[in-house]
Each structure stands twice: as structure tokens, then as C-alpha cells.
Amino acid sequence: MNRSQAVVHRWSQTLIPTTREAPSDAQMPSHIFMTRAGYIRPVGAGIYNYLPLAWRSLQKISQIIREELDAAGASEMLMPALMPIELYEGTKRDQDYGDLLFQLTDRHGRKTALGPTHEEVITDLMCGCLTSYKQFPLNLYQIQSKFRDEFRPRAGLLRCREFIMKDAYSFHLELEGEAGLNETYDKMYQAYTNIFTRCGLDFSAVEAEAGPIGGSASHEFMVNCVNGEDTILVCPESGYAANVEKAEIGDRAFSWDHEATAEVTKHHTPGMPGIELVAEHLGTNAAGMLKTIVMRSVEESPRWVLAVVRGDHEVNEGKVRDALGVAVEMADEKEANAAGFAIGYVSPKMLDSIDLTMVIDPDALGSGNWATGADEKDHHITGFNWARDLPSAKYKAIIADIRNAQAGDPSPRAAGANLEAKRGIEVGHIFKLGTKYSAAMGLSVLDKNQKNQDVIMGCYGIGVSRTLASCIESSHDDNGIIMPISIAPYHVHIITIKPNEEGVLDHAFTLAEELRELGIDVLVDDRNERPGPKFKDADLVGIPLRIIVSPNSIEEGQVEFKKRTDEGKAFLVDRFKIVDICVDEVKGSPQ
RNA sequence: CAGGGAGUAGCUCAGCUUGGUAGAGCGUCUGGUUUGGGACCAGAAGGUCGCAGGUUCAAAUCCUGUCUCCCUGACCA
Known part of the structure; x- marks a missing residue:
């Protein structure tokens, strides 16, 4: 809730192109509802327009990310999406990334790439900026469109060729201590936990395939969702959770001495x-x-x-x-x-x-x-x-344990417990990179002992547009989206009944303005439609709080109020109480 | 990339087998009647049938090529 920026928007004067029918190609609920509710429209394979509703939600997610990362000591910046291919020569990632890298040639024949992530750009930048051990730790991030030529984009915003990502990079000279990688990594882990909690997501932080440093050097943040593409394994006893690639398996009995029962x-x-x-x-x-x-x-x-x-x-x-x-x-x-x-x-x-x-x-x-x-x-x-x-x-x-774990395997952390499989959508991934990029690209500085040392790095990603999609993927019903208050495009949706009648629109906008002044974003459905389509559209777009203003209730000094999560009809509330109710609902939810 | 499917009105689709002047529903626009869970009446606009060749008197329809999109697989935020 940001008082200075709260808005009142009219449905008739923004772009919310809802449709009754889903596009035939959409399969996943988030894809279907984001399209039907007028959040997104496709441009090409894995390329989307973010219409006003989606963009407002994405801005709110971005704002939460900014607040948490700034609090964790990171600074926002912006790197270009376009980058010369030479940057990749040191790390050979032009080959590692292979076809995933969008490549193009400019008019002078120079090979150029669209950034899939920015390890190379920022490491190159740091080569010219980091000169002293006194500058550490340093943690920089950006929120930007990324480009990956996916083999198969799909599922709407869940897997795109152009998508919005927050990527952060931290720089250190040691692992331990105040300025060390581990300290920043832990802070970022906590920041990610805060971010996804504030976004109202049911998620798990799981161990992922470790990087070159070893240990628990990588965690993925997975939104729990039956439609997820990833499998994670969890131990119900100890809380241990890991990606299927990484999950350890507890001790298993074996013997060399089973009796032979058949001839070869x-x-x-x-x-x-x-x-x-x-x-x-x-x-x-x-x-x-x-x-x-x-x-x-x-x-x-x-x-x-x-x-x-x-x-x-x-x-x-x-x-x-x-x-x-x-x-x-x-x-x-x-x-x-x-x-x-x-x-x-x-x-x-x-x-x-x-x-x-x-x-x-x-x-x-x-x-x-x-x-x-x-x-x-x-x-x-x-x-x-x-x-x-x-x-x-x-x-x-x-x-040795050398196979992928699966559901039913013994837990590595609790004797007698068995691992359970869950599906998830990866929305964040944090990594201890070590010196992979700094060594390849010559990023080193003099330490206290005047010894030249490769800089130790961490990197931290969040799929911002994917976070929005995964939220909808795990929070919807048959009628449409159910947005959490913290990232909803608007907090309150005012539906006018018979807006032609004297006083209805005035009443609605007066109320909207009162809410706005208290920092609440309001969408007023001022269209001269019958009630049916307005209710249907309201369910579809999923704004969490709904107020209905009609000639009848105005006469009684009342309005109707309903949360998107409530079943059935709205209930009557005194007009002078409604603002407080909305403020309490907004303040009482994760922000 | 491999396997499967689809391109016809803004959206969802029919028409193609058997070639003969382009169809429906929803949406949009106009007028009227309506207003508590996707109303009704009357009228209207809107498509070189993905693109390029070919066969034919004649192609949305048959043939060839090509592009795009979707679904299933390996990757990843």
C-alpha cells in the first residue's frame, strides 16, 4: 500500500479485454485465465504483451523485490539487453548456452547477443570498477527483460522466450565473515523467503544441484503447485526438501551374499x-x-x-x-x-x-x-x-548413492521416514558461483596481504513474470483468478449497478477517492452493462475486495461487500464503515 | 530438433472427403426495450480462407513448396 501512488482507474478508460472463451491453445489455468481476464495477449511464440492488469501486478512484485533486496544491502542498476558476443569468449558460455542464446548480426557484421543473464556483463564491468578489498561485499541487481531462445516456449508466462527477471550478483574476497559470500547468500535466502511470502505464495526452498564450491551451495524456490514442471522431494519428518536432481537418499540395506537362484x-x-x-x-x-x-x-x-x-x-x-x-x-x-x-x-x-x-x-x-x-x-x-x-x-x-531419488525412498535426515514427491514451479534460484566467472574473465583485486585474488561471486535470480503466472496457477477457481492483496493490480473493485441512474457513479467515485487517499488502489467498473457480465468479469480478473454500489443500497445508506474468496452473495455494510473495512483487509494481509 | 496437430471475421469454430460467388455463435457498431450472475427485438460493419507456386473454364476445397502457431520430449527464472 503506497499512499502517494494509489490510483482510481475506470474500467471504461483502461484496457481490460476479457473474453468469454479461452484461446484454444491454452492448457494451463494461469495461461487460460490471464488471457481471458485481459492480463496478457500473445505476440509470437513465447512472447507476450503485458496489458495494464498484468503490468500493475508485475510492478507490485518488482516493488516488493526492491524493498527486500535494498533491505538486504543490494543496490539496483540496469544493464543493457544487447551485448557483444566477445563478452562470452572468456567463459565459453556462447557454446554452453548454445541455441538458447539469441544471436544477431548488426549492419557492420558484428555478432551481438540478447542477454539471457548478465554474469559476463557484470563481471566485465567489475573488472574496471573493483580495485580494492575495501569495496566488499558488493551486491547489485536489476529487473529487466531477458531473452532465451527456448526449444519450446509454453504455458503462457511460465516459459517464455522474452521474460522479466530480477538478477543479482554479489562480490566477495572470502567465503566466511562479515563480507563473505556465505553471509550475503544467507541474507539473500532470507530476502527471497520474505519476497515470496509477501507475494502470498505457498512455496518451498529446496536444495538444488550444488555448484563448484560444494556443500549446500544452491537453493531453488519452488511454488507448490500440482501443475509444476519440477519434482521436489520432501521428508515429512525433518523438513528436508530438495530438487529431484539433488535429493539424497537415506541408508539402504544391501548384501553381497544373496544366494544364486538361477544359472546364467x-x-x-x-x-x-x-x-x-x-x-x-x-x-x-x-x-x-x-x-x-x-x-x-x-x-x-x-x-x-x-x-x-x-x-x-x-x-x-x-x-x-x-x-x-x-x-x-x-x-x-x-x-x-x-x-x-x-x-x-x-x-x-x-x-x-x-x-x-x-x-x-x-x-x-x-x-x-x-x-x-x-x-x-x-x-x-x-x-x-x-x-x-x-x-x-x-x-x-x-x-554409493548414485541414483535420482524418488517418492518412497528413505529420508536422508530422519530414520524410518520416507521421501514424498511434490510438484513445483521454480520462481527463484540462488547460487554460490565461486570464481567461475572471475577466473575466466580476469576479475581479481589485491587483498589485505597485497596478494592478487580472484573475486568470489554469488548470483541470485527471480523470474518476475513467472512469479505472477505461478501465483495464478496456484490461486484460482472455476470462475477466474484469485489475486492476493499484495500483488493484485488493484485492491478494491467497485461494481456499479445501473450506472445510468442518478448518483450511482458519483457515489462510486466518491467512495473510490476516499479509498485512494488511504493508499488503496481502486478499479471502478463504470461500464453501462447489465450486472451479469460485470460480476463475471470481476470473478475473472480476481481483484481481492469487491464493493457493489447500486441505487437500492445507496438509498439505505449501505454498500455491498464481498471478498473474492467468499462464496455466494455479497453482504450489506454501512456506507460509513466500508472504508475502514477495506483498510483493515489491506493492512491485515501480507504487504 | 524429433513426433503429433492446427492456420477461414476481433474470439471460438463449421465448410474441404465429392472444386462452382464465404458461413454460424460470441464480440463490435446503430436504434429501441432492458438492468442483481454473461438479456431481448430490429438493423449494420467486418475475411484477397497464413504465404507462394501449380492443376483447372473455375480452388478455402486438389497438388508442391514455404512460413507461423499449439501439444508431447531434453533445458531453465
């Missing part, structure tokens, strides 16, 4: 894409098979790595990296074949044929009778038993 038998299994088909052919299921993934360590003298998981599980590269202490990547299929691996038909038995490191997930040691590859094209075996058929594994292999 070879089967011809040609032309069966997918483990399900093979399992069916072998008379078992995916959970009865071993999946053996060929990887390589990423170092100067690469080494083969075999990761073994149960057939219905997925290998997690990050976990393999953590188990081995070196980064790994999927092996190139041609190279692996040349080295003797029958890609697609690899079994753990390769441990005895090729010099390699083997990592086994505990669940792959949960039985004495497995189906797996035969190390020969188009063939699998059944009856594999670790103790009988590959005794060397017990001494040579590493056992």
Missing part, C-alpha cells in the same frame, strides 16, 4: 529399445534388471567409470561425481564401443575385462538374481549373481 543364461534380444521391452522379453521387469552406464571421468587422463543401478532407476551424474571425487560425463558412444563396451548391452562383468572404476548403487545389490546385458550386441543374460559371477566386485567396486 544368454538370450537373443534384438531390436528392443528401452529397458521395459527387454525386461518383458526376459520374463522380468525393470526392477529385476541391472542398468550399467558407461561414463568417463573429466580429467587430464580420463578413466572409464561404470555406474550400476537397478533397471528402474536413473543414474545421477552429480552423485557419481561426489562418490568418486572427480567430475564425470556420459561416455561418447563411439569411443566406448571402440574401447570394448557393447553400448546398450553392457554388464557389470566388464569390471574384469577393462581397467575401470565401478560404482554400485545399494539397490543394485538387493537381490541374487539379475537380468543384465551380455556384453555382446543384441544379447542379454539372466540369472546374474554378484557373489558367484563377479566376486571381484566386492573388493574393487565402490558402493
Whole structure:
């Protein structure tokens, strides 16, 4: 509630093009309702006009972000959206980003990009600005349109090619201490928590795939929503929550000594894409098979790595990296074949044929009778038993949690508890970057000891337009949007009944003006429409407080009042009480 | 990018199989009657049928090419 800027707008004199029917291509509720309620209109694939209602909400979200980040010690600035491609040379992100980067050529043939984020720009800027250890910590942010050539934009504002993002970057010389990265990171974590709480969102802060520094170096802020694109795993006992990519799994029982129950038998299994088909052919299921993934360590003298998981599980590269202490990547299929691996038909038995490191997930040691590859094209075996058929594994292999967690897995933080899966929409992500960009781009300063040191960085993003969409995604009913007061385009929606009749409009605008002077934003539906469409439109646009002004109630010295969340009809309120009621509602909600 | 679908009035769609002067509902505009949950009557405006070729006496309709949009997958705020 900002007194100096509160407004009274007339429906008839702003642009709120509501429609009765949804565009046929919209699937997600936020997309359908934002279009129907006149918040947005498409321009191209993943490109939208933000009409007045959406823009007012986005401004309110931005204002909340500004207040919280300023309070956390950050300063707002603005960098250009257009940037020369040379900036990316140091970090090779023009390749990492690949097709995601919008690239264009100017009239002089210079290659230029539209900014997908601004690590390079700000690091380059800092190279010329940061000269002394006395300048730290420094935390800068901007709110701006970002451009990403998404493979497939979709779901309205949830995944766009041009979208509004707040990105912040912090600079430090150490991790610990007052000026350290950890201190700023924690402040930003708290600021994000405040921001999303004030926006009225039901969200979870979850651990995400850690950056190069390790530890809990990255958190995602996820709006809890069944339609979300991301899966997070939570422990109901301890409160532990993590992205599916990152989630640890609690201790699992395993044994080398399961008794063999069948002989090893070879089967011809040609032309069966997918483990399900093979399992069916072998008379078992995916959970009865071993999946053996060929990887390589990423170092100067690469080494083969075999990761073994149960057939219905997925290998997690990050976990393999953590188990081995070196980064790994999927092996190139041609190279692996040349080295003797029958890609697609690899079994753990390769441990005895090729010099390699083997990592086994505990669940792959949960039985004495497995189906797996035969190390020969188009063939699998059944009856594999670790103790009988590959005794060397017990001494040579590493056992570690190397697979993606899933619902029902034991919690890593509470004995006996099981992880539950929830869906979410990622609206914020905070990162400890370390020296990735500063080292690549030569950003260093002299520390107290006159030693040149690479600057340590953190980066912090919020999808502003996505935050609006995810709010609507999780807060709507069959009739339309239900906006929280803090980010609603207007606080109060005054509906006039029979606006042609003497005094109705005057009454409505007098009331609106009283509210405005107390810092409340008001939309007055002054259209000469019948009541039906006005009520329908009001439900659709979802402004939280509704006042109905009609000839009848004016005569009685009353108005009608209803919250968007209330069921049924509005109730009568004395005219002289309505302003206080609205002020209490606005003040009593998160701002 | 791969697989699937769609481009016809501002919006939602029919018409295409079987070629013959462009249709409906909603919305918009005018006049009238109406005014508590998407009214009614009368009238009107609005489309080179995505684009370019081709076949034909004749193409929204058949053929070829091309562009755009949507849905499902890998990425991310």
C-alpha cells in the first residue's frame, strides 16, 4: 500500500479485454485465465504483451523485490539487453548456452547477443570498477527483460522466450565473515523467503544441484503447485526438501551374499529399445534388471567409470561425481564401443575385462538374481549373481548413492521416514558461483596481504513474470483468478449497478477517492452493462475486495461487500464503515 | 530438433472427403426495450480462407513448396 501512488482507474478508460472463451491453445489455468481476464495477449511464440492488469501486478512484485533486496544491502542498476558476443569468449558460455542464446548480426557484421543473464556483463564491468578489498561485499541487481531462445516456449508466462527477471550478483574476497559470500547468500535466502511470502505464495526452498564450491551451495524456490514442471522431494519428518536432481537418499540395506537362484543364461534380444521391452522379453521387469552406464571421468587422463543401478532407476551424474571425487560425463558412444563396451548391452562383468572404476548403487545389490546385458550386441543374460559371477566386485567396486531419488525412498535426515514427491514451479534460484566467472574473465583485486585474488561471486535470480503466472496457477477457481492483496493490480473493485441512474457513479467515485487517499488502489467498473457480465468479469480478473454500489443500497445508506474468496452473495455494510473495512483487509494481509 | 496437430471475421469454430460467388455463435457498431450472475427485438460493419507456386473454364476445397502457431520430449527464472 503506497499512499502517494494509489490510483482510481475506470474500467471504461483502461484496457481490460476479457473474453468469454479461452484461446484454444491454452492448457494451463494461469495461461487460460490471464488471457481471458485481459492480463496478457500473445505476440509470437513465447512472447507476450503485458496489458495494464498484468503490468500493475508485475510492478507490485518488482516493488516488493526492491524493498527486500535494498533491505538486504543490494543496490539496483540496469544493464543493457544487447551485448557483444566477445563478452562470452572468456567463459565459453556462447557454446554452453548454445541455441538458447539469441544471436544477431548488426549492419557492420558484428555478432551481438540478447542477454539471457548478465554474469559476463557484470563481471566485465567489475573488472574496471573493483580495485580494492575495501569495496566488499558488493551486491547489485536489476529487473529487466531477458531473452532465451527456448526449444519450446509454453504455458503462457511460465516459459517464455522474452521474460522479466530480477538478477543479482554479489562480490566477495572470502567465503566466511562479515563480507563473505556465505553471509550475503544467507541474507539473500532470507530476502527471497520474505519476497515470496509477501507475494502470498505457498512455496518451498529446496536444495538444488550444488555448484563448484560444494556443500549446500544452491537453493531453488519452488511454488507448490500440482501443475509444476519440477519434482521436489520432501521428508515429512525433518523438513528436508530438495530438487529431484539433488535429493539424497537415506541408508539402504544391501548384501553381497544373496544366494544364486538361477544359472546364467544368454538370450537373443534384438531390436528392443528401452529397458521395459527387454525386461518383458526376459520374463522380468525393470526392477529385476541391472542398468550399467558407461561414463568417463573429466580429467587430464580420463578413466572409464561404470555406474550400476537397478533397471528402474536413473543414474545421477552429480552423485557419481561426489562418490568418486572427480567430475564425470556420459561416455561418447563411439569411443566406448571402440574401447570394448557393447553400448546398450553392457554388464557389470566388464569390471574384469577393462581397467575401470565401478560404482554400485545399494539397490543394485538387493537381490541374487539379475537380468543384465551380455556384453555382446543384441544379447542379454539372466540369472546374474554378484557373489558367484563377479566376486571381484566386492573388493574393487565402490558402493554409493548414485541414483535420482524418488517418492518412497528413505529420508536422508530422519530414520524410518520416507521421501514424498511434490510438484513445483521454480520462481527463484540462488547460487554460490565461486570464481567461475572471475577466473575466466580476469576479475581479481589485491587483498589485505597485497596478494592478487580472484573475486568470489554469488548470483541470485527471480523470474518476475513467472512469479505472477505461478501465483495464478496456484490461486484460482472455476470462475477466474484469485489475486492476493499484495500483488493484485488493484485492491478494491467497485461494481456499479445501473450506472445510468442518478448518483450511482458519483457515489462510486466518491467512495473510490476516499479509498485512494488511504493508499488503496481502486478499479471502478463504470461500464453501462447489465450486472451479469460485470460480476463475471470481476470473478475473472480476481481483484481481492469487491464493493457493489447500486441505487437500492445507496438509498439505505449501505454498500455491498464481498471478498473474492467468499462464496455466494455479497453482504450489506454501512456506507460509513466500508472504508475502514477495506483498510483493515489491506493492512491485515501480507504487504 | 524429433513426433503429433492446427492456420477461414476481433474470439471460438463449421465448410474441404465429392472444386462452382464465404458461413454460424460470441464480440463490435446503430436504434429501441432492458438492468442483481454473461438479456431481448430490429438493423449494420467486418475475411484477397497464413504465404507462394501449380492443376483447372473455375480452388478455402486438389497438388508442391514455404512460413507461423499449439501439444508431447531434453533445458531453465
